[in-house]
Amino acid sequence: MKKLTLMARITLGAAVGALALTGCAGTADDDTAPEPTATQDAAGTDTSNPEAGAHDHDPDGGPPPEGIQQAADPRYEVGESVILQADHMPGMEGAEATISGAFDTTTYSVSYTPTDGGDPVTDHKWVVHEELVDAGETPLGPGDTATLNAAHMPGMEGAEATIDSSTDETVYMVDYEMDGMEMTNHKWVVESEIQPTS
Numbered sequence: 001m002k003k004l005t006l007m008a009r010i011t012l013g014a015a016v017g018a019l020a021l022t023g024c025a026g027t028a029d030d031d032t033a034p035e036p037t038a039t040q041d042a043a044g045t046d047t048s049n050p051e052a053g054a055h056d057h058d059p060d061g062g063p064p065p066e067g068i069q070q071a072a073d074p075r076y077e078v079g080e081s082v083i084l085q086a087d088h089m090p091g092m093e094g095a096e097a098t099i100s101g102a103f104d105t106t107t108y109s110v111s112y113t114p115t116d117g118g119d120p121v122t123d124h125k126w127v128v129h130e131e132l133v134d135a136g137e138t139p140l141g142p143g144d145t146a147t148l149n150a151a152h153m154p155g156m157e158g159a160e161a162t163i164d165s166s167t168d169e170t171v172y173m174v175d176y177e178m179d180g181m182e183m184t185n186h187k188w189v190v191e192s193e194i195q196p197t198s
Contacts, residue, residue: 061185065130071170074102086193097176100185105129106139107171109164114155123164126188
């Protein structure tokens with residue numbers, strides 16, 4: 001009896017081992033989705049690339065902010081075709097664009113932590129003086145802080161920002177195509193980031 005019990009145990013153990021090995025073996029026909037890598041979120045977006053969220057940008061930038069002054073004598077007129085030399089977003093540098101607005105104001109590069117819990121953003125180009133809450137009339141300088149009243153990117157509006165740099169160049173809104181998406185009234189590109197088409 002003991003011999004049969006021992007034999008039954010050996011046979012059962014071998015069968016369980018074989019099943020376990022079979023379960024671990026994959027086949028080329030296995031169509032289960034791979035797990036996201038350490039640099040991807042559940043949707044497969046590459047989170048190691050700081051520009052990966054750039055496509056969250058609203059394709060319609062909307063009207064200019066209240067109180068901003070149209071440029072009196074801009075180098076590039078509304079409706080004029082230009083070449084963008086800025087690399088704020090993927091597909092922007094070298095793209096042909098149409099000027100949709102030209103303004104005289106102070107334009108800032110800012111760093112901020114998004115209100116939606118996103119990673120801190122450094123040296124975001126650009127926001128204009130009229131997109132800062134209660135900024136007064138005097139331009140701000142590097143190291144000054146202000147609350148953003150711009151919604152260019154998710155989590156931007158209402159965020160506390162630090163001024164990194166500023167410029168008094170004419171600032172433009174532009175229409176252009178980015179990776180098949182039509183961007184209208186994109187905010188902002190300063191004059192030194194634009195070249196004529198010819």
